[in-house]
Structure formats: C-alpha cells, structure tokens
Amino acid sequence: MNLPGHADDPLLSDAGFWMYRFIEELYPICRSITGEGTRETLRRIALHVPIDIHEVPTGTKAFDWTVPKEWNVRDAYVRNEAGERVIDFNKSNLHLLNYSIPFRGRVPVKILRNHLFSLPDQPDLIPYRTSYYKENWGFCLTQRQAEALQEPEYEVCIDTDIKDGSLAYGEYLIKGSMDQEILLSCHICHPSLCNDNLSGIALATFLARHLGVKKPRYSYRFLFIPGTIGSIVWLSKNEATVGKIRHGLVVACVGDSGNPTYKKSRRADAEIDRAVLHVFRMRGKEFSVRDFTPYGYDERQYCSPGFDLPVGSLTRTPHGEYPEYHTSADDLDLVKPEHLADSLSIYLDVIEILESNSTYVSLCPKCEPQLGKRGLYRPLGGLSDAGNMEMALLWVLNLSDGKHSLLDIGERSGLAFGPLRDAADILEGHGLLREIARGKSA
Amino acid sequence: MNLPGHADDPLLSDAGFWMYRFIEELYPICRSITGEGTRETLRRIALHVPIDIHEVPTGTKAFDWTVPKEWNVRDAYVRNEAGERVIDFNKSNLHLLNYSIPFRGRVPVKILRNHLFSLPDQPDLIPYRTSYYKENWGFCLTQRQAEALQEPEYEVCIDTDIKDGSLAYGEYLIKGSMDQEILLSCHICHPSLCNDNLSGIALATFLARHLGVKKPRYSYRFLFIPGTIGSIVWLSKNEATVGKIRHGLVVACVGDSGNPTYKKSRRADAEIDRAVLHVFRMRGKEFSVRDFTPYGYDERQYCSPGFDLPVGSLTRTPHGEYPEYHTSADDLDLVKPEHLADSLSIYLDVIEILESNSTYVSLCPKCEPQLGKRGLYRPLGGLSDAGNMEMALLWVLNLSDGKHSLLDIGERSGLAFGPLRDAADILEGHGLLREIARGKSA
C-alpha cells in the first residue's frame, strides 16, 4: 500500500476547516454550465491543484449534444415605480433564472408573473431554476417577495449575454504506478449553493491535493465539469481511453449532516460498489445504500449503456432529499467542517481498499502453518478470545487460495480491511503468502 | 401491443355482472368429470365462445390413465318410513356422492351411516365428495340432517348410470400473429359450487370472448376440462404440440373476497411467474405468492416433470383455504361481481405484459440522448420531481442494451409496465430505440 494510513497524516487533521474555507471563498461566484463564473472557479481550484483548464467551443458536437453558447451576466433586476430594486441579482445570484436570455422593458405584473418562480411551501427561500436549452427569461424569488409585487407594472432588466464562446472544465491526472485509473468527478455548474455542489468541489480539490503528493498505485483522474453537458463532452473527447477507468465516484453533497449514502454503479457489484459498502459496514455508523437509477448526477452519463463504467456516487443526503436542496437555504450554514471531514475520511478509506486490494495464494495451504514458531501467535493456548490480528492472519491464510481477494476476505470474515492488509503483509514477509493478482498496468 | 388498454374498453366495464350472471345460469347443473351436466355446461359456454367440444370415448388410454365410464344421474334420495325424502338430490346435487354407483333398497340406518358424509365442525353445510375411481355409493348431508336420521331403516334410491360413453371437454384456440401460445385452463367438473369453479369458467369464458375479437400477438388456447383426467387426456392428445405453450395459467377460485394469490410454475422464474408478480406489486394492494407444489389443480399435470410447462395458477383464496371450500356454502353469496371483475383485470394486466414484453437496444447508447430537443423533457431544469414518464424514458434508455426486456426494466426500476411500454414506443418513434427480440412465430 503506497498510501500511508490517513489517521497519522497531519495534513488531514484540519481538512474539514480547509474545505469549509474553500466553500466560503467560492460561494459568492455565479456559476453556470458555461461562463466567467465557472472559469473563475476553475482558476481558484488551480491555485491548489495543477488542473488543466479545457475550453470547448460553442457548437462542438458531443454525441447527441452540442456545446451551447456561453452565458454571462452583468446585472439583473426588477424595479418598482419608485425605482427600487425589488429583485436584485446582486443580492443573490439565485434570483436570476440560470441561462436567462437578455431582456429589458416595462412589463405588466400579470405577464411578469409568468416569468417568476417561487416556492409556496417554503415561502422564505429562493428556488434555483435553470433553462439551459430552452430560451426563456425569468427570476426566482421568495414566495413573500412574489406576493409583495402589487404594482401594475415593473421595470425588468436582464443584462446577460448568450453568445458563441466556450465551455470550460478542469481536469487533473495524477500518474500512479499503473495506467489504470480511478475517476473522481464533481459538477461545478451550480451558483451560490453550498452542499450541491461546492462541498463536492472542495472535497475533490482537497483529495486531489492529498493524492498528488503520494505515489499511488492507481492513476487518479479528477474532473471539475459542468453537470450533464460536461461529462458528455469529456466522454466524447476521451472515448478511446475510458477503458482505463477501473473505479469511479461522483462527488457531491458531502457537507450536510445526513448519513453517508452510496448510490451503486449500474453494474451493482463492481469493486467500487463492494469497497464502499465494506467501508460503510466497518464504520459501525448508520449509512444508506441505493441501487443505481438513471437519474441523478453525472453517473447517468458514465453509466449509460454504451459506457457502463463502474462509477457510483458517494454523498451524504442525496439530491432532492433535503428540504434546502436547490434553494437559497443550501448555504454556508447547511454544510459543516465536521461533515466534510467525515466524508473525506470515507473517500480515503475507500481509496485505501482500492489501492491495496489484492489476491494471494498461501504457500502453506495444507493445514495451518505454525504461527507460534514465527512469533505470530499468542504464546498461551486455551484463551477464548482469539484476538483480532490473529483472526486476520487465520482468515487470510484460509482464503488465500487464489480465488479470494482481500476485499472478498473482508466481506466473508466481517473484519476491517486494514488488519487484513496488514496480515497479508506480515504473512508475505514470512514467506507464507504470495501475491498473484494485483492490478496491472494496461 | 395489439391489445388496447382495457380501461377504455366499454365491454369490460360490466364484466363483473356478466360473469356473475353466467355463474347463476350454470349453478344448478350437476357436473362431474363426465356426463350430461358437463356437456350441457360446455354447450352454454359455446353460446358465447366458439369452443370445439371434444368427446373422448370411455376406455381411451391417456398416459397412465384410462377415460372412465360416463356417469349420469336421474334421481337420488333417501326416504323415511313416512315416504318423505329426507335426503334429496333435487334439492342439492351435492347430496349425492359424485360418481355414486346405482343402488336401491331398504337399508338399516347403521349400514346407511357408512355411506353418509357430513361435517361435524360445519354442521349446517353439505360437503362435496367424489369417488371417481373406486366404486361406492353414498350421500353427503349436513351434520344436522345426519343426526336426525333416527329411524331403524331407510329406503335408498340412487338412480344413476355408469356405462360406456365419453368424456367431454371444450377447447378454443384464438389464432394470434404468432403460433406461440398462452394456455388458459379451467376445470368444469364441479357441481353446484360457485367459486370452485364456476368463477373460473365464467372468467375464462369472458376472457376468451374478449380476446377473440382482438388481434393478439400470441395465440390463446382456452381449455374447459374436467379436473385431472381432463388435462391428462388433453396432454396425451396434444403431446406433439405442447411446446408451443410459452405461458399458461390455471383459472380457478377467482370470485371470492380474498386477496389475489399466485402459485408459481414449477420453474419458479418463468416469464409468467415474473409477469404476475410485477402486476401484483404494481397494484399496491395485498397479494400472496406461493411456490409450486405438486398438489392443487391441473397445474399438477402441466408441471409434471415430463412436460414442465410454464404454467402457474392465479386465484383469489386458494383451494382448501376458505371455510366454504367444497361445501354447499360455496354458493352464489360467496362470489361477487366486483371480485370477479378485479380478478379479470389482473388477468388482463398480465396478458398485457406478455403481449408487449420485448427487448430493445438503444441507438444512442453513449451518454443520454438530449430528450429536450425532441420535446421529451420538462422544459425547466432544477426541479426535484423527475416525473414518472421521464423516469420511464430514462430507464428504458439506460437498460436497453439488448440484455434487458421491458419486464426486466420494470422489475429493476419498480415502474409499472404500461409507462415503460409507452416509453419504448415513444423512443422507437424518435429513432432512439430498436426492438431486437420480440416473440417470434415458431
């Protein structure tokens, strides 16, 4: 295992605070699937991790899709007769319908209402709405704001551009000792929303920074992409080499107080699926596991039938299941350093399994080897408590028949992966075990 | 799908009443595994559905069995000293032991009791008993009637015939666009018993009438046969072509108030087993599923190891599990039009799946196709509720890799079959899907 146990790593001890601070920094920026806000976000990520920023021109074909025109906002507001901004993009970038076309003019309130989006059941929250692929203009506002609009007409100003430009995304490849890759993908297209998905950006950035200074076995590919169109564009540009991806996770919603949740890959029993489950089970805390569905984040694209990559999604509360989801309440109060840190530790535990999982054969397969003469056994027989490390040694010896990986042994024994890997190392050191199938370069 | 959705079909709206009326009409007839009552029942079915009535002569060999002599009843009674009929076949044909041999004479009450069958625990009900293959005479009566027999002897008259004749059964084949068949089999050998099995006869007759005017994909073979010997005779006469049967159901006990119950085929995971389960689950009402056992109705023969046909049994309360079973209380009060109609709707839903189930490949398998530009997507992004139809589209696209049928997709997604079939039709219409494996003619 090339990644030292993260418990000892001083860089990790304040990871929660670091990630939270990075969310604070990125929070005010107005992002979308294209535009300067997204590009600015990438530049700030690049201050920590040497990502490549790719620009894909408007009109570029990507499978069934086309890269849209670039969207930028200068200003947007609704003004009343007194000239006061009653809806103001500068107060919250959620107020503007994302990808709203430019519009200026006095509008009767009745017409204006056709372009307003509010939440009757959550009257104090601004919803988040987009209209990427259908031309529209509009504002999102609280239900109370909407009800307060009583004047006969209002002055509307949406000072946006939608014109040829490019879609920007970030990519960072950490070369491991193998060409085989672990994909970590997060979406960067949401404006001032913290859990979905500044938390994902922060966790991915920290994880990339952390792994970048290791010598991992796998290569790690981090993608910072706009949702849907971003993964589609990336897949279309990298179709020839996606076969290198052996495991993958979509990183999102990792900062709230909910239980860790894993959405399985379409394959359902890929090594990534089993590794996450084993980590969940061994933690002894509540968790949730969902089957794959073709709805959600970019796993939809990675798991489309033409790719069917082993990519799951590891979140806390999944999208749409917390009341603050896609509203102005998904803010700096919803995410907490401790939840971010807890999420990160799960990602690190999963990576530890993927890095270390291997298959061995016992070189002493007929009866048990005499552990005692090698100092590997409790000296005094007859005790009822076998001891965890001794059980790990016995399990690894018993199941190392070339058909069981360490993860298989973990699943069957109910022992945590760490002691099993340590047991394998010890036994290999004593000449009792030989590794026969570790991930190999392509 | 060639069968239009049955919700819109005016013929179906009063199906419950129609079936109940048919049960009322058939109720008084004394049926058995042979004889005029059974023949008369077939003739009345033939007024609605053009069944062929087959006559198989006494003595015909059918595998290990032989068609028995034909049994007919003119009269049967027990008379007391005053000449009153204390047991009278004309009051209920259940009074006579079915297949009772002829007998006349004065009989000491002690001897008579050896030939009486009553139910001590249900003292007001007449049991239903048969003695097809072992010669015997006897009467069935209520426990109270039995106890009232206090005279020293009684005059017994059983005016029956058991002589060479034939066994009659009805068969109706609806030719679909394929030679492959769906078998629907009901037994017609029970006398005045409504749930077991006039309800099955009525449902099968209605279903046959309904499908007979459609152009279904499958061919449908309806059998109206005496239990056990009827299916054995039919199988022995049609051994060469039973391979055409791709799915089958034994129709019985479909009129009582119990929950729908499915007894799986011997194969346990045949398409018919999965289709019925999917219908049950999607209804959101209570149901029961049983594993196959070699006891019950004619599925015993269809699922004998030499045939092992994919035939289950779809009932409400299974045989032997309701207190009125095989007694005079299985009467016109036990069955209700609404239960008959509910059962029919389940049969139609199952048939809808079998007719429409098919396997597709996505023609846009790499990433999702852009549904929006085809008008198949909600215009406004960011909503948390994905919408049922959109989910159906996404599931069909994601799993249409040539390895999943629509029923597979239904099972995995938990979506009802109808929306999935509609989604497949829509996607096929947009050139996004191609059917690769639909049932084909033999």
Add this chain to the structure above:
Amino acid sequence: MNLPGHADDPLLSDAGFWMYRFIEELYPICRSITGEGTRETLRRIALHVPIDIHEVPTGTKAFDWTVPKEWNVRDAYVRNEAGERVIDFNKSNLHLLNYSIPFRGRVPVKILRNHLFSLPDQPDLIPYRTSYYKENWGFCLTQRQAEALQEPEYEVCIDTDIKDGSLAYGEYLIKGSMDQEILLSCHICHPSLCNDNLSGIALATFLARHLGVKKPRYSYRFLFIPGTIGSIVWLSKNEATVGKIRHGLVVACVGDSGNPTYKKSRRADAEIDRAVLHVFRMRGKEFSVRDFTPYGYDERQYCSPGFDLPVGSLTRTPHGEYPEYHTSADDLDLVKPEHLADSLSIYLDVIEILESNSTYVSLCPKCEPQLGKRGLYRPLGGLSDAGNMEMALLWVLNLSDGKHSLLDIGERSGLAFGPLRDAADILEGHGLLREIARGKSA
C-alpha cells in the same frame, strides 16, 4: 438405506446413560496432546471399538509442524511454609499448566505469581491453560486460592517429563459397501473437562460401536486425536487418500443443555452442510447455524485451503460461548445423559440422510401416474387434507427428473427426509421410479 431407523433400535434407547458413564470413567485422567493419559484414554475406547492406536515419534515432520516431545506428569504442587499443598495436581489436573516443564525450588511469591493463572471474573473456577509450543511452567488455580497466597515464598514442585516419545491417536475404519468415507473426528487432548471434549469422545465411541455392526453404504472413519497437531499429523500421513472423504463432522461439545449448533464447512453448501440444516429444520426445535471461520477445532485443518474437505462441526453450545468453557466447571454436572442422547439422535439423522440420499427419474414423467389404482391414494376425493405420505409421493414424482436428489426435494418441499425416502422406495417398488445416481465406490 442400510441403517434401520434408529427409533426402533434397543441399543439406542439407553445411549445417553452409556455415554454419560463413559465420560465419568474418563474424567479423572490427565490428558494432553501426548503422554500416558491420552494413551490410557485410547485404550479405554479400544475396549468398546476396535480402534488402531498409532504412535507417531517425536520429531516427525507434518507439513509445517513437528511432533513435539512427549509430556508426562508424576506430581505437581505448591507447598506453604507449613508443608501443606496449597495447590495440588492430585486434586485437579487442571491445576498444572498443561505441558509445564519440570521445575523445583523455593520461589518468592512475587515471582510465583508470574506463573499463576486464575479468573478474576469467575473467582471459584480453575482455568484450563496450555503451553505446548513455548516452554513455561505454571499453575492454574481459583482466584480465591491465588488471593490466599500471602506467604513470602513457596515451595514449587513440578515433577514432569518432556522427552522424546510419541504422539498417540486412535483410528477406526468401518468398511461400508463403498470406499467413499464419512469422517468423524474428535479431539482427545483435554484433561478433566467434560463437555469439551469427553462428550465428543463418548458420542463418537458410541456412534462407532453402533455403525460397526451395521452394513452401511459409506465407509466411516473415526479419528480420536489430539487437537490441531493430531489432525495435522493424520492429514500428513493420509494425504494421498483424503479424497475419499465425502462428508465429515468434527464432534465436540455435545453434552451441554444448549441448542444444537452447526458450523458449516468452508464450502458452505456441501451435502453435509445441507443435510445437517435439513435435520435441524425438520426437528422443529431451536438451533443455530454459523458460517465457517478459520478458528475452532480440527475443522480448521480439514478446511485449510490445500484440503478444503466438506467437514463441518456439529456441537451444542460452541467453544468459548458457555461460561464453564475451559474451566473446572466443565464437569460432570455440565453434561447430561439427555443432551448426549439428543445430540446422538441428530448425528444419526444426518447419517441417515447421507446414507439414503439419491437421485431418481420418474418412469411416468408425463402427468401424474394414477396412484389410486396402485392403492397409493386416499380412496375418496374432495378432501382438503392431502396427507403427508401422499404429498411425499407427489413431490418425489414431480421432482424426480434426474436433477433433484431426495435432499433437494426435502429442501424444496419442506418435508422430512424419512417420508421422502419411504416414498421413493414405494414408488421404485411400483416401477414408477428408477435410481440413477447413488454414491458409487471410487
């Protein structure tokens, strides 16, 4: 089946008492993995069953192990200043650390305490401790005894020998009509401890005596061996022929009041695993089933990856899970004749399945045969209760397609094995069934 049903066997009726008496007889002897006590135990077994006693010299190599020097005890005690034996081997052989090296001398109490083993949580019990492979001397005693040692020094005498000799084990092969073997293995190395494992020795001895006068189908190999080193030595000497072992059980802890417990073989779904489970389920009493773990008794060696024999362990309360385990409280009060007898009856039921399990084909596979004309069916139709024997006949007929053994049929039908085997015999007698795959000689 060559083994008559054990319910009728007069020899079995007092089996519980016989086994208990044998435990009483063996209880005082000081056993270990080598030495005269173990040899004496084998000689007493040999009075009942013609076992061969093998002697394997010290220094013999057995895979990764070496047969140790032989250990014998003449006397051992700790004496206080008054010359009283405050710890005395003659009172309980548990007092001496098993395999203690010789030692004599006056020892300061502080040093002595380093060589004392007691149980603070069970202050009145003497623990059982061993030090086979690491030289040490010591005493086991109650916590109260330990606390009473208040003098400044004590006289220690351990008059033992550890020198070249041999390891003794017993082996008894009952030749059946086939060369294929059922292994029954028990360990004989524990001193005065009744449940672990005099109960196993007594049950194995009785079972061997019982089977020795039968003409079983399988050959039965009984091993009476010291734990771990004994099975390793036996496997190393018999490596070429272990392939004959088709089923096996490690016999231990069969005399306490706990529920029957089965620990599966490493294969988890071997016929022995399924047979024990079927017996457990059919008894209608509580039981426990555990997955294989590489810790426990000699199944650790039989199930090491180089052998992977289908050997489970059938006990009552498993080792380490009862408070008396490996203490002086595992005495003649802990085991009872009725528990021994109950355990024996389970072993006999399991053996009955293994002896009789077979696969048939129906010679009348198309539809049911007419059981009635052969006198195999209730004469009067229409009864709701099918009768257990009739169900057994129908199940055997339905599943005898050459792919289901009687045990398969038992698992699927939920019927006990006995009636199914009887049904198969009856059907074979009527020419309706033919056996196609019974265990064959190698």
